[in-house]
Structure formats: structure tokens, C-alpha cells
Amino acid sequence: xxxxxxxxxxxxxxxxxxxxxxxxxxxxxxxxxxxxxxxxxxxxxxxxxxxxxxxxxxxxxxxxxxxxxxxxxxxxxxxxxxxxxxxxxxxxxxxxxxxxxxxxxxxxxxxxxxxxxxxxxxxxxxxxxxxxxxxxxxxxxxxxxxxxxxxxxxxxxxxxxxxxxxxxxxxxxxxxxxxxxxxxxxxxxxxxxxxxxxxxxxxxxxxxxxxxxxxxxxxxxxxxxxxxxxxxxxxxxxxxxxxxxxxxxxxxxxxxxxxxxxxxxxxxxxxxxxxxxxxxxxxxxxxxxxxxxxxxxxxxxxxxxxxxxxxxxxxxxxxxxxxxxxxxxxxxxxxxxxxxxxxxxxxxxxxxxxxxxxxxxxxxxxxxxxxxxxxxxxxxxxxxxxxxxxxxxxxxxxxxxxxxxxxxxxxxxxxxxxxxxxxxxxxxxxxxxxxxxxxxxxxxxxxxxxxxxxxxxxxxxxxxxxxxxxxxxxxxxxxxxxxxxxxxxxxxxxxxxxxxxxxxxxxxxxxxxxxxxxxxxxxxxxxxxxxxxxxxxxxxxxxxxxxxxxxxxxxxxxxxxxxxxxxxxxxxx
Numbered sequence: 014x015x016x017x018x019x020x021x022x023x024x025x026x027x028x029x030x031x032x033x034x035x036x037x038x039x040x041x042x043x044x045x046x047x048x049x050x051x052x053x054x055x056x057x058x059x060x061x062x063x064x065x066x067x068x069x070x071x072x073x074x075x076x077x078x079x080x081x082x083x084x085x086x087x088x089x090x091x092x093x094x095x096x097x098x099x100x101x102x103x104x105x106x107x108x109x110x111x112x113x114x115x116x117x118x119x120x121x122x123x124x125x126x127x128x129x130x131x132x133x134x135x136x137x138x139x140x141x142x143x144x145x146x147x148x149x150x151x152x153x154x155x156x157x158x159x160x161x162x163x164x165x166x167x168x169x170x171x172x173x174x175x176x177x178x179x180x181x182x183x184x185x186x187x188x189x190x191x192x193x194x195x196x197x198x199x200x201x202x203x204x205x206x207x208x209x210x211x212x213x214x215x216x217x218x219x220x221x222x223x224x225x226x227x228x229x230x231x232x233x234x235x236x237x238x239x240x241x242x243x244x245x246x247x248x249x250x251x252x253x254x255x256x257x258x259x260x261x262x263x264x265x266x267x268x269x270x271x272x273x274x275x276x277x278x279x280x281x282x283x284x285x286x287x288x289x290x291x292x293x294x295x296x297x298x299x300x301x302x303x304x305x306x307x308x309x310x311x312x313x314x315x316x317x318x319x320x321x322x323x324x325x326x327x328x329x330x331x332x333x334x335x336x337x338x339x340x341x342x343x344x345x346x347x348x349x350x351x352x353x354x355x356x357x358x359x360x361x362x363x364x365x366x367x368x369x370x371x372x373x374x375x376x377x378x379x380x381x382x383x384x385x386x387x388x389x390x391x392x393x394x395x396x397x398x399x400x401x402x403x404x405x406x407x408x409x410x411x412x413x414x415x416x417x418x419x420x421x422x423x424x425x426x427x428x429x430x431x432x433x434x435x436x437x438x439x440x441x442x443x444x445x446x447x448x449x450x451x452x453x454x455x456x457x458x459x460x461x462x463x464x465x466x467x468x469x470x471x472x473x474x475x476x477x478x479x480x481x482x483x484x485x486x487x488x489x490x491x492x493x494x495x496x497x498x499x500x501x502x503x504x505x506x507x508x509x510x511x512x513x514x515x516x517x518x519x520x521x522x523x524x525x526x527x528x529x530x531x532x533x534x535x536x537x538x539x540x541x542x543x544x545x546x547x548x549x550x551x552x553x554x555x556x557x558x559x560x561x562x563x564x565x566x567x568x569x570x571x572x573x574x575x576x577x578x579x580x581x582x583x584x585x586x
Contacts, residue, residue: 030152030161032100032143037159042068045137047181051574052135053516054187055470055496059084059130060123063137063181065114066099071277074100074112079140079151082122086133121135125526130185131572135176139558153177185573188541191512192290192493194465195407195434195442197486201424203396207372213242214365217282221360222266222276226285234364236289243293243366251371256290257298258282263359264304265342268334271420274303282362293439305359312355320347375402382408396424399432416444423453430462439469443478457586461487468494489513511538520546533562541575552579 017161044066052059063082080095097107098118110116124130142152153162156179166173215234217226246252260279262271283299290297311329313321324347325339342348373381373390378398381389390398391420395416399409409432417425430445443466448458462480467476473494480488485504493501493509498517506512507526513525520542527535536559543552555581560567570576576584 014248022518022555025327028179030141030143030148032073032152033141033148036071036141037154037196039071039154043409045181047135051184051566052130052133052182052183053469054185054189056189056263056473056494057126058123059126060121061135063120063122064117065112065120065426066117069113069115069536071114071115072098072100072110072501073143074102075144076100076415077103077105077107077142077151079142080120081138081140082120083136083138083178084124084127085129086127086129088129088461089127089510091124091127094123109234109302115572126185128186129227129523130165130214130572131187131574133183133185134178136175136180138178142224166499168331184577186574188512188516188575189494191494191538192468193305193491193534194469194492194505195431196509196512197484197490198431198434198462198465199427199484200400200456201456203393203400203424205372205397208372209372211368211370212365213239213368215239216361217278217285219278219281219360219362221263222270222359223326223360224260224274224281226281226362231285239286239364239366240289240293241288245294246368247293247368249370253371254295255367256286256295257300257367257370258286259359259363259365260299260301261305261359261363262303263356264306264309264334265356266340268304272284272301273584278360278362282364293561296576306334306337306523309355310542311357311463313351315351316354318347318350318387319367320344320508323347325352356532376403382412387412388488392416392420392422396428397472399425410436414472417448417452421452423449423456423459426452427459427462430466434466439466440465443470457482465493508532508535508538515542515545533559533566536562537570539568540570540579541573544576544579547578549579549582552576553584558583 029051043208043490044460046064048062052061061082066462076535078098079095080098081095083516084093097105098110099105099107101109101111104192108118110118110269121561122135123573132178137156139154141154142151143149146342152173153167154160155162155177157177162173162177198398215236215238217234218230219226242257243254246254256357258279260275260282262275262278262279264271266274279301281297283297287297306328307445310325313324324341326342327337331337331340331380342352373394378390378394379402381387382398382403387395387457399412399416403409404413410429413425413429413432417429426445426449430449433439433442433445443463446459446463446466450463460479461484464476464483464487467473467479468490476491476494478490483491486506489501489504490509492498493505493516501513502517502519502522504511508530511523511526514520514526514540523542536555540552540555540559543549543555556570556576572579
């Protein structure tokens with residue numbers, strides 16, 4: 014009895030739109046197809062190609078059908094651009110479907126992605142228009158039953174509109190969002206040194222061919238200031254001092270004589286320093302360097318001697334000290350200048366205090382961070398702590414924020430952008446890289462990171478502007494963000510390579526890329542791959558492993574289109 018009533022209602026509905034009556038009755042003869050069956054997110058867009066095949070002798074020559082693609086999800090829906098089909102006797106400019114031959118037609122649809130689309134349906138909603146009857150204006154048709162839906166029915170129950178749609182695809186594969194752009198970002202190095210060396214030095218000058226230090230020469234050397242530096246370092250338990258006296262001779266005499274003379278000067282200097290520092294308890298090394306040709310060259314370069322280039326040329330032409338000396342003495346025009354202006358300064362003993370200063374330990378630096386005494390750390394110490402000492406990203410961000418603001422340091426802003434990206438704070442990451450570019454020259458590292466940060470924020474076109482300065486890995490990630498997965502897999506490695514290969518349907522390559530990766534994300538991706546391959550037992554095991562390592566993945570899996578088969582098979586979180 015109920016079936017009879019349905020048939021009567023349907024017959025009345027069909028008869029009210031005469032040009033559609035036969036088409037509705039034979040609606041199952043139409044073939045609808047959607048590619049892909051599970052929609053895929055690509056560059057912020059969800060797109061599909063919908064094909065429809067009308068058989069011969071099917072389409073009424075006076076009918077017009079409006080097909081509107083609609084993405085339906087919990088809490089809303091988005092309608093796409095409709096496509097119109099008309100019979101051969103309709104005087105409009107729509108796509109014509111010949112009654113005798115029918116035809117196959119394709120409709121490309123695109124939707125801006127909404128996070129709610131992860132669980133969704135792509136519906137086709139049909140409206141019919143006939144020249145006579147009650148369908149002179151476009152009237153909604155239940156695409157599943159062929160029944161006409163009146164305005165009064167829709168007003169009484171607006172939800173009936175969704176029930177009328179023909180579902181051609183379900184869910185959206187959002188795996189492209191899983192690409193880890195932060196993994197390819199480049200940090201900028203700091204100049205921190207655990208041990209720094211400070212050098213204090215002075216010189217005692219000697220008369221020609223002499224190693225006896227005069228009181229005037231000792232006074233000129235200002236050894237009291239040198240001693241003060243030594244005493245101050247003795248009070249610093251981080252300082253280790255190395256004292257040495259280096260004896261030299263000017264290169265204007267016999268080599269063997271000058272070798273002995275330089276040794277005598279080093280001993281003379283050592284005795285003088287030892288007397289002044291008798292209470293310091295430090296060893297003093299004495300070293301002899303013979304003729305000081307290097308010092309000679311440096312002083313000539315720094316001098317105003319007219320023919321100094323000629324002198325330098327002689328130095329480069331001869332390896333023999335005797336030949337050098339002879340050739341220079343032959344240059345009578347300049348030798349007098351050398352005798353009075355340069356050679357006397359080379360007859361010396363150089364007194365050197367090389368002090369190694371041990372920096373703060375990692376523990377000491379972290380203690381200052383934990384006590385919020387960042388001001389007690391130097392610029393380079395702050396960068397070093399963030400890079401090599403602090404393990405928590407929140408702490409690293411705190412340190413880099415302070416360093417960036419206090420010093421307007423491009424390195425601090427850049428490294429802060431990397432940390433923000435690792436924390437999922439994509440908008441702040443991009444802003445930090447932009448500040449890095451303004452704070453200093455836009456290096457290849459900063460440009461590379463600007464490309465990746467724009468990708469993370471969905472600005473694929475903007476990311477492309479930095480592609481030229483980016484490295485091969487980043488250019489491959491740009492290709493992946495554009496949906497060119499075959500190109501992307503050539504330069505990617507690890508997890509990102511596995512994601513691109515999965516989207517490229519190359520599951521063997523994807524599994525190989527993460528074979529040694531035991532992270533929660535890798536287990537989750539293995540579950541996706543197994544599900545796509547139809548191996549639900551492996552998919553379940555990998556998903557359980559992933560969730561045990563990161564419980565947040567359970568929420569993701571509950572909405573993942575890639576795991577629908579697993580959910581349909583009864584998997585519960």
C-alpha cells in the first residue's frame with residue numbers, strides 16, 4: 014500500500030513537469046563519475062572533474078537541467094559553479110545534449126578549502142526547467158528518486174535540500190598539509206666560542222747588534238701596565254695565561270749572527286719580565302725567531318716609503334736572506350729610509366701575554382635563563398643557548414625573542430622563525446623571517462625560510478618568488494605544495510619524501526623513505542599507506558602505535574579521509 018502511494022506521488026510530480034517525466038523515469042540510464050573519488054586538497058583548493066554520460070534517445074529536446082556541485086559538511090556547505098545542459102530545441106546558450114546521440118560531458122569544479130571539509134560529501138543538485146507545466150522556472154529535483162521538490166516542501170523542511178543531492182565523492186584527502194616545512198628551514202650560526210683568547214703585548218727595543226736592554230727601553234715598554242694585566246687575570250678563575258718572550262733581529266746583518274742575537278734578546282727580555290713578575294708564579298717561555306722578514310714586510314706595507322712596491326717585489330723574488338739583504342742595500346735611494354724608519358723597530362724582544370678565557374658552562378647559562386636573567390648573557394651566548402643548550406622550544410623561543418628585540422639581530426629573528434615553525438605557530442614564523450630580512454642583508458638562508466614559511470601559511474604563489482634563492486629541497490617542497498609530486502620526490506628525503514610519494518601513489522617509495530623513522534607521525538603515515546593498499550590489519554597496528562606515541566593523532570584519524578575504510582571496518586579510538 015505504501016509503495017502504491019509513493020508511485021502515485023511520483024507520477025503526479027513527473028506529470029507536472031512534462032519534459033522531464035521520461036528523463037526522471039529513466040534516470041538510472043545516466044552515468045555519473047567523479048575524479049578523484051576521494052577529493053584531494055591541493056594548494057588550498059579542492060578540485061574534481063565530474064563526468065556525465067547521457068545515452069541516446071534520453072535527453073528531452075525541450076528540457077534544461079542545472080547541475081550545481083555542492084560541498085556539504087557539518088555546520089555548512091559551499092556551492093560551486095553550476096553547469097547547464099539544454100535540449101536541442103531550447104533557445105539558450107547552454108551545453109546542448111542531442112536527443113538522438115546523447116553525449117559525454119565533463120564539469121570541472123573547485124572549492125576553497127574549509128577545515129570542516131575533511132568529513133564531507135560532494136553532491137550534485139539538479140534543477141529542471143520545462144517550457145510548460147509547473148517547472149517553467151528551475152525546480153529542485155531529488156537526484157536519487159527523480160521526484161520534484163516543491164517550494165512549499167523546502168519551506169517546511171529546509172533539510173530536504175541536502176537529501177536531494179546525488180553524492181559523487183566523499184571526504185577530502187588533506188595529506189598535503191602534513192608536509193613538514195620546518196624540517197627544511199635553515200638556522201643561522203652564532204659566533205659563540207667556549208674559549209676566547211685575549212692578547213696583551215709590548216716590546217723592548219735594542220741598539221743595533223746588542224741584547225742589553227736599557228732602562229729607557231724598559232720604561233718605554235711600559236711593563237707596569239703589562240704587569241697590571243697579568244695581575245688582573247690572576248684574579249679571574251676563568252683565565253689561563255701563557256707568557257712568552259720572542260726575540261728578533263733586523264735583517265741587515267749575517268744570518269748566523271742574527272740567529273744568536275735574537276736568542277740573546279729573547280733571554281734578555283725573559284729576565285726583565287721575570288724580575289717584574291717574580292711574585293706571579295707563572296712560567297715564561299723564551300723563543301728566538303732570527304731575522305724578522307715578516308715584520309719587515311708588514312712595516313714596509315704600512316709605511317709611506319716612495320719605492321715600497323720595489324722593496325716588496327724584491328722580497329717576493331728571493332728566498333735567500335742574504336740575497337734579499339744585498340738587493341735592498343743596493344737600492345741606495347730607499348735604504349737610508351729603512352735604516353732610520355723600519356730596521357730599528359725590528360731589533361726587539363716581543364713580550365706577549367696570551368690569555369685563554371673560559372666561558373660559562375651550559376649549566377651556568379641555563380641557570381640564568383631559568384632565573385630570567387637573560388641580560389647576564391651576551392648576544393652570542395643567547396644565540397648559542399637557543400641553538401645548542403635549551404631543549405624545549407618554548408624556552409628557545411623565549412631566549413631568541415629577547416635576543417632579537419635587544420640586538421635587532423637578523424640571526425635571532427631567523428632562528429626564532431624556525432622555532433615558531435616547529436611549534437606550529439606559522440603566522441608568527443613568517444613575521445619573524447620578514448623581520449630577519451629587514452634587520453640585515455637577506456641571505457640565502459633567510460630567503461629559503463621565507464619561501465617555506467609562506468608555504469606553511471598557504472601562500473604558494475608568494476613562496477615561488479623566493480624559489481631562485483632557495484635550495485633544492487625547498488624548491489621540491491614548493492613543487493609538492495603545487496601538487497607536482499613526481500617532481501617533488503626527486504630532492505626530498507625522509508618524512509617529506511614519504512608524504513610526496515604517498516600523494517604520488519608510489520607506496521613502495523614512501524615506505525622506503527621512512528623505513529628507519531620510528532616517530533608517531535611516521536607510524537601514522539604507514540597506517541595511511543596500508544589503508545590505501547587495503548591492508549587494514551597493518552593499518553590498525555600502525556595507527557595504534559602512532560596514537561600510543563602521540564594521543565593527539567586519535568582526533569586527526571577520526572576525520573582523515575585516508576582512514577575511512579579503517580573506521581568503516583569498526584576501528585574505534
